Amino acid sequence: MKVFRTAILLTILAPVTRLTAQDSGKVVKLGGTYGAGRLPGIVVLPVPGSNGDSVRAMLQRDLENGDRVTIIGRDADGLPPVSGTPNYDAFAQLGAASIVQASVTPQGELHVAFHSVAEKRPVQARQFDLAGSPLSGEWRMSVHRAADSLELWATGVVGISATRIAFIREGKVWTVDSDGAGAVMVEGAGYSMSPAWHPSGRYLAFSTLDPSSITMRDLSAGTSRRMTPVVANTSNSAPAFSPDGNTLAFARATADGTEIYLMDAMKGGAARKILTGREGGINTLPSFSPDSRQFAFVSGRLRNPQVYISDVDGSNVRLLTDEGVGDRNYGRTNPSWAPDGHAIAYQSDNENRFQIMTISPSGKNITVLTGESANEHPSWAPDSRHLVFSSVRSGKEQLWVLDTEGARTRQLTFGSTVSKMPAWSPQIPRK
Amino acid sequence: MSHRRLPAAFLAMAAFTAACHKQKPVTAPTPTTTTTTSPTIPNSPPAPPPTVTPRPENTGPSAAEIERMRAAAVATITATIYFDYDKSDLRDDARSTLDSKVPVLRANPAVRIKIAGHTDERGSAEYNIALGQRRAAAAQRYLTGLGIDAGRIEIVSFGEERPARMGEGEEAWSKNRRDEFEVTAGADQIRGARQ
Numbered sequence: 001m002k003v004f005r006t007a008i009l010l011t012i013l014a015p016v017t018r019l020t021a022q023d024s025g026k027v028v029k030l031g032g033t034y035g036a037g038r039l040p041g042i043v044v045l046p047v048p049g050s051n052g053d054s055v056r057a058m059l060q061r062d063l064e065n066g067d068r069v070t071i072i073g074r075d076a077d078g079l080p081p082v083s084g085t086p087n088y089d090a091f092a093q094l095g096a097a098s099i100v101q102a103s104v105t106p107q108g109e110l111h112v113a114f115h116s117v118a119e120k121r122p123v124q125a126r127q128f129d130l131a132g133s134p135l136s137g138e139w140r141m142s143v144h145r146a147a148d149s150l151e152l153w154a155t156g157v158v159g160i161s162a163t164r165i166a167f168i169r170e171g172k173v174w175t176v177d178s179d180g181a182g183a184v185m186v187e188g189a190g191y192s193m194s195p196a197w198h199p200s201g202r203y204l205a206f207s208t209l210d211p212s213s214i215t216m217r218d219l220s221a222g223t224s225r226r227m228t229p230v231v232a233n234t235s236n237s238a239p240a241f242s243p244d245g246n247t248l249a250f251a252r253a254t255a256d257g258t259e260i261y262l263m264d265a266m267k268g269g270a271a272r273k274i275l276t277g278r279e280g281g282i283n284t285l286p287s288f289s290p291d292s293r294q295f296a297f298v299s300g301r302l303r304n305p306q307v308y309i310s311d312v313d314g315s316n317v318r319l320l321t322d323e324g325v326g327d328r329n330y331g332r333t334n335p336s337w338a339p340d341g342h343a344i345a346y347q348s349d350n351e352n353r354f355q356i357m358t359i360s361p362s363g364k365n366i367t368v369l370t371g372e373s374a375n376e377h378p379s380w381a382p383d384s385r386h387l388v389f390s391s392v393r394s395g396k397e398q399l400w401v402l403d404t405e406g407a408r409t410r411q412l413t414f415g416s417t418v419s420k421m422p423a424w425s426p427q428i429p430r431k
Numbered sequence: 432m433s434h435r436r437l438p439a440a441f442l443a444m445a446a447f448t449a450a451c452h453k454q455k456p457v458t459a460p461t462p463t464t465t466t467t468t469s470p471t472i473p474n475s476p477p478a479p480p481p482t483v484t485p486r487p488e489n490t491g492p493s494a495a496e497i498e499r500m501r502a503a504a505v506a507t508i509t510a511t512i513y514f515d516y517d518k519s520d521l522r523d524d525a526r527s528t529l530d531s532k533v534p535v536l537r538a539n540p541a542v543r544i545k546i547a548g549h550t551d552e553r554g555s556a557e558y559n560i561a562l563g564q565r566r567a568a569a570a571q572r573y574l575t576g577l578g579i580d581a582g583r584i585e586i587v588s589f590g591e592e593r594p595a596r597m598g599e600g601e602e603a604w605s606k607n608r609r610d611e612f613e614v615t616a617g618a619d620q621i622r623g624a625r626q
Contacts, residue, residue, distance in 0.1 A: 171592075191592065194557055207560075209589060235564050235588045238557040251557070253564035253588060255571060282561040298558060304517075305558055329517055333555035347555070376555070421556065 040097040041072040042154055045082055049104025051134050055143055059100065061179055062147035062161035065410070067386070067403040069154050072096045088120040098154050102146075104130070110146055114153045124153045131431065137182045141428055144178065148427075160381045162428050165388050165412065166195035166204055167399055168421040173206050173217070175425075176399075178381075180412050187217055187224060194421055196239045198265065201426045205239035205248060214239045214250050216265075220431065227268055228252075238285045241265055242292035243339065247312070249295060251284035258282045260297055262312065274314040277301055287337045287344070288312075289361075296320065296335035296344050304331035307346050309361065320344065320363055330354070334377050337361075338384040345369075345378035345387055356389050358404065369402060381424045388412065388422040500623030504535045505614065508544060508621075511595075512570060514608040516551065519565040521573060525610075529570060532612070533577050541617030545585045546570050549611065551604035552591045563588030570610045585615065 042063060047056040060071050072094050073079040080090040086099055099115040101122075114124035128146040132138030144161035151159030164175045171191040176183040190208040192215075197204060205216045211230040214237075217223070227248060228236045235253040242249070248265040251258050252273070257280045263271035276283050282300040289295065293312055298305050307321045321332040330349040337344050343358040343365070354376045356369040369378075373393035380387055387402045399412040399422045413419040492500070510532070512525035521529070536542060548567030550559040567586035575581045596603040614621070 193560075193592070209560075209592060210587065212587070233586045235560050237560040237590075251561065253561045255564075255568040255586060258561035258564065282558065282565065284561050285555070285557050298555070300558075300561075305555070330554040333558050 039070045041095040042069045042098045043072045043096040044100040047102045058143045059147050066159050092117050160383045164425045166423045195423050197425045198241045199245045201429050207237040240286045242288045244292040249286040260286050276310045276314045276317045287335045290341040298333045307332050307335045336378050338380045340384035347376045379424045388424050390420040504621050507535050509612045512610050519569045543583045543616035545613045545615045547611045548588045550591045551607040559590035563590045
């Protein structure tokens with residue numbers, strides 16, 4: 001197993017930086033450490049009411065997974081008891097900038113008061129409906145929505161807890177909540193690959209083999225719809241939705257090569273071929289820009305697969321990733337364009353192992369995010385800061401989450417069954 | 432057609448199925464045995480009895496021989512071809528294997544086949560769907576170039592999703608970069624190239 005020693009050294013020692021490359025060929029390693037004093041401290045008080053312990057544990061875990069706050073007093077031992085108004089000075093001594101005071105009402109709602117320690121008063125109060133039966137998937141998603149509001153109040157940025165990651169396990173489409181709980185099979189028919197979320201959070205597209213088609217599943221209705229006809233000698237793969245929700249892109253392989261096709265995501269109908277160059281090659285893996293007017297894609301037109309950018313009509317095609325140094329047989333593939341547009345994540349064959357990297361659309365800022373083991377298939381969270389990807393670093397291919405600003409990673413799926421091809425959802429809509 | 436040395440198995444198949452000019456059907460190679468007794472030598476052990484039943488004249492091949500020919504023809508049609516990494520070009524050994532399928536396909540016009548392209552596990556899984564399709568298309572194009580009707584050949588791709596060999600390393604990977612051939616129609620009527 002090849003190890004990227006330089007990257008590991010920087011990861012351990014360097015403070016958090018994002019450096020600008022001097023020229024497009026220069027690759028910069030990401031390093032980062034977390035200091036407890038750098039992130040605002042937040043206390044989540046014990047939560048009275050039914051399943052209050054579970055609520056508290058979920059809120060704390062969600063806030064930690066956002067990587068923007070530090071949890072103070074996780075075990076609740078040593079926290080000043082609170083009846084009525086908190087003793088703000090005591091909490092300030094503990095390093096808390098905010099206090100979350102929540103309770104589950106007898107009606108099964110989550111009442112939350114959010115205190116500013118500096119201002120010595122509650123600054124937000126809200127009631128969150130807890131849908132579904134306690135501890136069910138819908139109930140947990142309601143608690144995650146509350147956590148995302150807490151994140152917004154504490155940091156100014158909406159959290160990503162009320163989201164799911166779709167992935168493939170043994171040829172079937174699964175989803176798992178952002179905190180790793182609630183893994184469930186979504187679609188069990190056929191052999192599926194490459195799930196992709198519609199921006200509404202309501203639909204999942206994926207490809208099937210034998211027969212090959214692009215299928216779109218309505219998660220609310222629990223129904224699936226084949227978007228492409230089954231045609232002999234044709235393989236359809238790598239679906240992706242445009243951020244405006246109107247277009248479904250995918251790759252179609254025939255005897256004449258593989259090209260990117262676009263179709264109406266909602267109405268269906270015939271797909272139209274988008275020529276991004278001479279026919280006869282391989283062009284696949286589209287990923288749309290935030291304004292839905294361009295897509296990044298992978299082409300084998302040079303010696304090895306590389307990432308390109310094209311207008312949606314196939315014009316203005318340009319190479320984004322250069323060939324680089326060394327014999328990168330498997331090239332650069334699987335681009336994922338961040339929702340805020342600041343970077344495109346992809347996997348790069350570095351010393352015969354795929355690693356996760358990001359590059360700005362201009363091609364100038366290049367960052368290596370992983371250096372150990374083999375890592376593939378990056379997909380951005382809605383905050384354009386966290387990435388989910390698959391890695392074999394634990395021994396079996398599983399899903400991991402990476403904070404691109406601090407380099408912290410956490411394992412999302414576990415066990416002896418392989419999980420791969422992750423896709424991070426937008427905010428999950430209420431049912 | 433390549434004149435390079437063919438593996439023995441293919442040689443046997445080619446000899447067996449090629450449009451040959453022999454008058455009689457050729458069976459699979461058997462140990463050479465004659466039906467005449469050896470000359471009597473003092474103190475030598477008696478000649479062993481013949482191990483092959485004398486071939487009947489003018490009554491055609493036996494049912495067992497027909498089945499052997501059929502099985503050999505199926506084996507020829509379904510023989511796998513292999514590729515170099517990240518390539519869909521046909522190697523010489525792949526061409527030879529494809530060449531041997533042609534006379535059997537010609538002799539059995541009802542037979543239809545499906546060519547499935549596969550890759551090893553390296554590379555992007557989605558990219559490998561495209562590469563597998565390209566490998567299947569390369570074999571299809573070669574066969575149609577030799578006169579086999581394109582309508583008899585279907586191509587599919589499984590990318591890296593159905594490995595023949597698990598594990599890492601070139602030993603396994605080289606066995607996964609392949610086209611597999613499956614008979615999808617006319618299987619029960621397959622005959623050798625000449626009966």
